[in-house]
Amino acid sequence: MRQIGICIGSTRPNRVYFITDELVRIGQFVTLSYLDGGERKNLLGMIQSLERDNPYLPETIKTTQQAESIKKFSEKENTIKGEIHILGEIIEAGDEVFLQVPRTPPLPAAEVFEASPELLKKVFGAKSKKFVRIGRLLSEREEVPVYVDIEQVVLRHLAVLAVTGAGKSNTVSVLLKNIINLGGTVAVFDFHGEYSKSKLTRNGKTAINHIQPLINPxxxxxxxxxxxxxxxxxxxxxxxxxxxxxxxxxxxxxxxxxxxxxxxxxxxxxxxxxxxxxxxxxxxxxxxxxxxxxxxxxxxxxxxxxxxxxxxxxxxxxIKLGVPPLIENIKPGMVNVFDFSELDEDVADAIASNILRWALEERKRAVRGDSSRLPFPLLIVIEEAHILAGEKRNTESKYYIARIAREGRKFGLGITVVTQRPKGLDKEILSQMNNMIILKLVEPEDQKHVQRASESLSQELMEYLPGLNPGEAIIIGNMTRIPLLVKIDRAEEKIEGNDIDVIGQWEEILKEDKNKVKDIMSELDDL
Known part of the structure; x- marks a missing residue:
């Protein structure tokens, strides 16, 4: 391991300050090593903040000329200071690595090392078949894959939050592809008709089951x-x-x-x-x-x-009397899409609440050992979740979403809410989403709303949100245990957004106009 710094100042069990001569990066993983009572301790941490300092260039300097003259002889005096968030003590058990919460603060002057890719791959790799790859660590030079516990996504629920164009559709595509590859079953409330056009497959065959929302009154x-x-x-x-x-x-x-x-x-x-x-x-x-x-x-x-x-x-x-409940159309091992794109909000709410109610009742029956229309665990993905579970709007769906968020884990029924308007989402429901994938969020109110709902989103992590590039995300919750900065994989079978090709359609109009002019000129030449 390569030493990159040393701890300075007082230390705490979850946080230390360090100084370095290296060009380190925010989000980079490091290890701390020291002897404590004759026992070697190794801790894993993540660089949370950084600052450069030159004692000869204080903020009181008045002119650029003065700063330039000092710069020439003081460049070697530049120092980099930073803060490391301690993630846990490294416990090795054969080929696996676990993190244990440290009970005592590290020793001052503990050495700080660059975390090896081999260690990080063990920490963030797949520990069992329920772990699936979602991306790679954002801040590491060498590719370190990140795996998440998909069982925790179902049992502890998930929120996918981001502004438009930040990569929500790609993120959901990666998750759904992994779930159906495991034989899992998903139901999607699709407000824009995006999923119906999806090319998601399993074993070379389409994995999309389009369900027309026929309603039996x-x-x-x-x-x-x-x-x-x-x-x-x-x-x-x-x-x-x-x-x-x-x-x-x-x-x-x-x-x-x-x-x-x-x-x-x-x-x-x-x-x-x-x-x-x-x-x-x-x-x-x-x-x-x-x-x-x-x-x-x-x-x-x-x-x-x-x-x-x-x-x-x-x-x-x-509207069709006699048709069975919509959940009877859900096929196991597939992404079952309920297309709400032609429905207004009230109609969508009535249909969605009916599906949610039946899903909860049938999963309870299945767990009790009774005959059930849903004998398999189910994840329900709610796109545009602020419509059905808005902060200021009481809907029937909101009631059942909240119930499933509280009770669903006992019955193998999970909820994933997806929205580009986090501040419009009911904060009680958001707080029940024990996992979050947060892509770029710019608006301060959105950031604060999310932070209030999640104890794991620190102020330091929140500061990353406006600067994230498309496809970059903060992942927090039971699915990873440790808050991570991740570059989400690019899905080969992506659910496409519904942006209009504005320029392309304008160009088509220009072509049509030019062709009309050509036809008129041709007719004039024939006269």
Missing amino acids: ASLKPKEFASFIGIKSNAYVQFRYFRLAYEHLIKQLKEEKGENWQAHINTSDFLKRLKETIESIADPETEIGGKIKGKAREDSLFEVLNKLEDVEFELGHI
Whole structure:
């Protein structure tokens, strides 16, 4: 090992200061070595901050000429000082290396060495089949692969956060490719139709299962169905009228046609009878109208009917009575894509909450040993997570995302939230994401929101966020145990973003205009 410096000043169990003559780098890994009570101690650390100093060039210098004249004779007096964050004591066990939390501060004047690539490969390499490669250490000259515990991604959840263009799609692609190569199952809520075009494969065959979001209105809870047709959570009167009508109609149909009533009525007839039931609330002589104290509010009834008719007209093609719950379409070992790109936020929320609710219930059944529609662990990836789990918006999806974040690990059900607007994401849900891959974040409010939600994101690490290049990330949480600066691998089978080729389309217009001019000139020549 090559010595690059020595510790100075007082030391702490998790932090030391050092001085060096070498050109070291922020994020670089180092080892500290010293004898303590006759026992050799070796610690692994990461350079957290650096500064250069020249005692002959204080900040009080007034002119550039004065600084230039001093510079000529004092260049050899330049010193580099820095701060090292102690990651742990190096414990070697055969071919494997583990880090143990140090209980005592290192000795002052401990020697600082450049961490060898062999050591780092053992520390950050795959310790079992559940570890998958995600990238390489950013600050090391020699390539040192970084592996993450994919089981911890599922059991302890994950947030992928970055500004647009920083590499979110590539990062998710790398993770999903690794998961399906392990035979894992993923469900994706896709708001932009990006995943449907993905070329992700396993064993040379496509690994994308596109699921059309057909909705069975009879499988929705009243609150989900109300959200589906656009009744806001604070529209209490509208929701009460809708719930009364919906529950009354279901009870009637079961009495008329039995428990298998869905086999005896088509979707349009069901919706027609639902509208008739809603209208009958206005008549106090009807059974359902008699349940309303006082006169029914006609404006609220009209709003409910109007919303139901609008949804029937615009989204009638995805409403189908009798279809099984959407989770029955999830195929094991594949990336199952629910395409929300043509849906507005309220409709997407109703469908997403229904999937989340069924997923939680079915995974509970599987763990109890009962018959289940989801007999395998599942990771749910939520793109544009601020839409379904916004800080200032209460949605049905937000409730179930929070529940899965709290309970999912017991049932093999994981959540990955992906967003370019961290400050718009509910902070309680963000705090439940015990793993984070944070790419470039520029806006201070986004940075603060993330830092408040994660104890592992120190002020020093947060300062890196604005300067990260595309594909560079800070990884923190159970998936790595140690906060890392990583260059994410480039996915060969990438999920592409949906940026428009603006220049290309403008050029096409120019070509068309030129061709039109040529045609006109040709016609004039023929005259």
